[in-house]
Amino acid sequence: MTDLVFRSACELAGMICDRTLSATELLDAYLVQIAQHNPKLNAICTLDEDSARNRAKQADAALAKGENWGPLHGVPITLKDIFETAGLKTTAGYMPLKDYIPQQDATVVARLRAAGAIIMGKSNLAELGGDFQSTNSLFPQVNNPWNLNYTPGGSSGGSAAAVAAGLSALDFGNDIAGSVRQPAHFCGIYGLKPTDRRISTAGTIPEVPGLPVCLRQMMTVGILARSLQDLKLGFSLIAGADSRRPEVPPIPLNSPSEKSLQSLKLAWTEEWPEVPISAETQQILQGVLRKLTDAGIRMEEPASFDFSKMFELYGRMAAYVNKYAQPVNRHTIRHSVKLLWRTATQGDKELRRLGNFSRFLPELLNPSLKGYFETLTERDRFTAHIDSILEPWDAWLCPVAVTPAFTHRPSWTAIDVDGRAYPHGVANGAYTMPFNLSGHPAVVIPVGQTLEGLPVGLQIVGKRWREGDLFAIATQLDSIIGDRQTPQGF
Template sequence: MNNIVFLPAHKIAEVIRTREVSAVEVLEAHLAQISKHNSKLNAICTLDERARTTAKQADEALARGENWGVLHGVPMTVKDVYETAGLRTTAGYKRLKDYIPAQDATVVKRLRAAGAIIIGKSNLAKLASDYQSTNDLFERVNNPWNLDCTAGGSSGGSAVAVATGMAPLEIGDDIGGSMRQPAHFCGVYSLKPTDRRISTAGHIPEVPGQPKCIRHILTPGCFARSIEDLQLWFSISLGTDSRQPDVAPVPLDTPSNKSLQNLKIAWTDGWQEIPVALEIQAAIKSFVSNLAQTGAYVENWSPKKFDLAKTLQLYNLLVALSMGYAKPWDFDDLWQVLPFMFREATQGDKALRDLSNLSQLLPNLLNPNPKKYFEVLTQRDRIIAQMDEALENWDVWLCPVATCTAFTHRAKGSAIYVNGRKIPYLLASGAYTMPFAFTGHPVMVIPIGKDNTGLPIGVQVIGKRWREMELLSIARQLAAFTQGFLIPPGY
């Protein structure tokens, strides 16, 4: 079957189930795609030699009339922060270079239970903590649309794998944009569910042996080439977990199935404080204009009570306080962090550096304060309630993913020029994603166009908490007014 590596996962499952093609043939096609392209992209860092045996068993099971589940025989890769039984899991961290877990992370276990075949692990930022995908163990991940540009981070390898046909689905994670920014940079779809919706059991950066520290804002998610695949992954992955009792026992919501003409869509092309590339603004305005012509109600809007500076500072503090306990610190870690902190604190417009006030973080990274942690959580509750109230009158809210399209590879913390202004590194990629990580709202990214250099542009679609099926349903209608996923040239 021609071009099977670019079929969506649900279609691959269908042709395997009807035996138009075998699971072995599908697997070999994806392995050939990896062999052909991965050396220049560095998206896949580990392959599982057991995958061929599993694919053969999948075909034998179908021949006996057995069906393993909705993803029977579908190959997948997994971001290298999720534990995989018997398969190296490093999180790009040198202390874990030989770590082989004894059990799967919960999200991996549920995919296997649905019949998926894990063929390997995708490359990432060290301990999932950067907006570029570089680490201590593997070569940097390159963007398939322009190898001189980053694929984003921390899930850069995940986005590239899906964009280039190395995998039809990928599990990533998002703590401040780690899925949404790479989806925007690489031109694929992604879903970040509501905070505490999906179990993070078996997820690193809590280095094995450390206590569970990151209990808020970290969310497993999915990359795909279709919204139907995101919906399929979500329905498989949600649910309570005995390994993580704080996962909310919230059932799947029922979409309202409103027509586009009956939707109320809020949108913004940028915060007043932080510039967005003119081409991204233009793409969002064009997209919104097309929606308006269908009769949908659209309005340029931002919450009146939304305090961006306060939200960013609280987000940064919560991450610092959580990460301070997540792994042991040593001289090498400090040697890498200090130059980044210096660049972040000194590069970029002063007004923008002051907005996130990153200088407050180092003391909290080195000496986390439990009292401050609980104070941040208390303030977070208030901001979540404010955002819930603000979104009550809207079906979805559209806003940029980042200030720019994919930027050229650079040292972590080096500023980025946008519309003639020098934007601090973290704000350039995270100013539009961090707030919704902090409030825990579900967010999709859908591709809506390209800039004048051919780099993809995505838009965030923010929904109400615990209403992922409604969000997915609305996003499917919105995506009909885009070109959707486009294969990068040469793949």
């Protein structure tokens, strides 16, 4: 049954539909895998076994009567513990929410249930989704299935670890700075950050329940999976307009252009000059470049953007949208001061100028409506600039992070990269934050491993609202450079 839990969600759904496999049998296989491996990974923080068993039995009974609930009929999945689930604890790893049981599903959850998915439980994360590791005050830290001494990333680290280790067929997270893409890269799986406002965020945290909806920019719902086909399926089920979030437009998934590999025009950026990637990551990406060049694909360096200004704009934007998302109390103040102090004092001095979030204290302590609108206007200009950079290209290929997974460490401490100390946010967010700021969709595919056996991913950035093209291009590229493997021992 071990092989079964590593099959794609699409394949499993097909097996259940044609009744070569029952939903109950599949759930049992996942529960065995969870019982065996979750104690060392801490990927799943809340398991809802009884409800999942009842739902699996109902799924089998429905099929026996000729009823099909939808594309995920009877497939067990998990959800990052930021999605509100009616009747099931939702904590976001935040102590004041340790006993919070929502009365209503998040829009994404409701749509997945309507598609026939069985929600087994919730996956572990960084507290309130606020770190590039996955630690919080309620549950043990999440470990990377490739090496338990390493982080799976964050904030969707539990989601990525669960999918990589075969504890779940599919998982859904959120991404405001790379929280889906960096864990996918660290754990050797596929990840999607869609176009900004493509998927409703209704019923998601880090806005603590009862507070205003502040994260109306840059925050997206994302997907973690073991195949691009699963990403595409999951996206098709949850994207679209929602009366709970009127700003989500009713834009359908576009039909891909069906260009051949050789007719694609791809932009290639091996690294931002201001933030060099590790030598080992660079070596793997150079191997990817050779494979694509040998396949006859045209790639060139695209036009550039001012990285320093981008990072400053992202920081100001993040300060404004997060200002009122959490209550002001001793816990959040202590947490914020620690983050600001470490970004201001740790890491190479030149790089620290980029990642020093303490310079945004004016926006945090004395925000102004005028300042917020000025920042939004600058963001619009940046989005238009990235649109113009991408205009000649079908997609833009670039790294996901400066390094592969790193060893566990206190939150927001510096990371050594070939003898140079990188501030935590720069090492982990420099290659993902630009596309949260601009709102462009991006897919991560696994493309290789380091000598220590740690996965490395590649980020494929598409044009806004053109996820159909992005999936088609990523699928063609994956057939040449994709390298998803199963962690040893799982």
